[in-house]
Amino acid sequence: MNPLTSRHNVLFEKAFCRFFGHKFKTVxxxxxxxxxxxxxxxxxxxxxxxxxxxIHLSDELKDINKTLNQLYQKRQVAL
Incomplete structure (x- = not known):
């Protein structure tokens, strides 16, 4: 893909989300x-x-979510 086209798409996507809001899906x-x-x-x-x-998912929040998920899984097994 042409680098200029790729850059144009990224800028368009960011502008679209800033104007209309994000369309989030659960990952x-x-x-x-x-x-x-x-x-x-x-x-x-x-x-x-x-x-x-x-809120924006930073590296710190990724680690917190990972640890929280591990604790949650252990608790579910214990019950």
């Missing part, structure tokens, strides 16, 4: 209350915060 269920999301248009990643709002 991974961490617990019953926490999930990880990905935008169908611009492919950015997000997760829930404590209040239920979607």
């Amino acid at each position: 991974r269920k961490v617990t019953d209350h926490f999930k990880e999301f990905e935008c169908k248009v611009c492919h950015c990643h997000a997760t829930n915060d404590v209040k239920g709002n979607k």
Whole structure:
């Protein structure tokens, strides 16, 4: 693919999401209350915060979600 076309598509996707908002789909269920999301248009990643709002998924939050999922799985097995 032409690099200019690729760059144009990325800029268009980001502009589309800024104007109309992200179209999130659930990628991974961490617990019953926490999930990880990905935008169908611009492919950015997000997760829930404590209040239920979607926030950018940083590396630190990925590690927290991974640990939380491991604890959640252990708890489910124990019950």
